[in-house]
Amino acid sequence: MRSRKAFAALLLTALTGCGGGSVSVGVVAFDDDDSSFIFWTGNSNGDLVVDADNQVFAFYADTGCLYNFQTRRENRDFCLTAAGDAAVYGNYIVRIVNVRAATGACVTALVDPVNGRFVDVVIDTFGREAVSTTSLLPEFCFV
Secondary structure (H helix, E strand, O other): OHHHHHHHHHHOOOEOOOOOOOOOEEEEEOOOOOOEEEEEOOOOOOOOEEOOOOOEEEEEOOOOEEEEOOOOEEEEEEEEOOOOOEEEEOOEEEEEEEEEEOOOOEEEEEEOOOOOOEEEEEEOOOOOEEEEEOOOOOOEOOO
């Protein structure tokens, strides 16, 4: 898993811009623990999804729920909708879209569906994901 994280960290860069976009999905195997995560078409990071602070996440193919690489846990309360282009965490809805990184590559990120701004996922004092919308507007990649 350490080599995977190091590789992911090299791919992640600052996210910038504004615009509109969409995402489609497929499934790819995750080598380290035999789990399968959703593969995001057009994502130069494959199955990895980032938030506003470039924290890395993935969604399991079987449950559709979020895996947090910081906590190394699955969150069964933070899962994809049936359409697969959004996730629900409590009353919070997050879109999963391709956005342009500062390098020009497309990466898949978490975005607020109402205002199109980046979403930030932080760990609260109880070790749970806390989600908030930032003021940062992404530039979306069209695949």
